[in-house]
């Protein structure tokens with residue numbers, strides 16, 4: 536067993552997801568403490584060039600499983616390739632993203648290599664003795680658990696936006712090793728990805744989210760949130776009430792039955808703050824709530840609260856941000 540940390544890189548269409556660079560930051564912190572190195576593995580077809588980026592972001596060794604058979608994600612196929620690699624290189628820790636993709640993949644790999652998995656974590660601490668102390672929100676965000684994993688390797692899936700992305704350093708190179716597929720015969724492959732919402736920024740990955748709830752009153756009214764979001768470079772999210780009303784697509788829904796987000800800034804407009812909504816956004820770094828009801832539960836978790844009519848507050852807010860941006 537080594538002291539190394541293996542990061543499972545998430546890519547889509549040959550582009551690495553931002554969360555991969557966040558995993559690399561977390562991996563550096565743990566490996567740095569233990570004197571180990573950070574390695575990465577990437578799977579797909581035509582993904583060889585991504586090794587260079589992973590190296591620039593701090594991976595000392597990059598395993599590349601590049602094969603036309605891996606063009607489409609296969610739950611058991613990908614998990615099999617990764618489990619073989621983990622058994623062979625024996626990392627101390629395996630990190631994977633807690634995205635839809637990572638949440639599907641991580642338990643399969645963990646089961647195959649008999650690793651304990653702390654899922655949907657928001658923080659990782661490498662402790663003396665080679666054990667991790669992992670922070671996980673539980674009970675829909677009402678409590679925080681500190682988890683220690685007793686197996687080797689230790690596996691963690693990490694929520695997007697929990698760590699800053701690793702900076703790229705041009706000229707940093709890695710030792711690249713091709714992973715040979717041995718009898719790859721997946722039982723199922725994903726045949727197609729249908730992109731919800733076109734090219735717009737995904738709430739699960741956004742640094743800033745402007746979210747609207749039932750208080751928006753209808754789909755057309757979201758135009759004021761879209762405008763604020765475009766000025767801030769933010770994604771637009773929604774509560775379930777807004778999604779159920781058909782005002783926004785389900786891919787925008789934040790909460791227990793939607794996406795879990797941890798942006799630097801979450802602006803909740805016309806959202807009451809039901810526990811199921813809080814479950815998806817409570818770990819946001821800064822929360823701003825705009826609500827006309829001073830007793831709305833959202834104010835209990837908000838860092839900044841504005842009691843008022845969102846149709847008056849949001850346009851003013853947008854104008855102020857525009858002025859600040861213009862003065863920059």
Ligand code: FAD
Pocket residue numbers: 747748749750751773774775776777788789790791792793794804805806807808809810811812815825826827828831843844845846
């Ligand atoms: P409301 O609770 O109706 O709140 C609307 C708010 O808008 C009010 O606080 C009101 O004061 C304010 N408002 C109205 N007009 C204005 C105005 N002009 N200016 C300012 N403020 C205004 N919910 C989620 O969001 N995500 C989930 O994933 C989710 N999963 C669930 C899973 C289960 C099993 C269950 C049972 C429920 C789930 N819910 C989820 C639903 C959740 O319980 C709430 O019903 C929902 O979050 C309410 O959405 P809302 O805050 O937009 O609406």
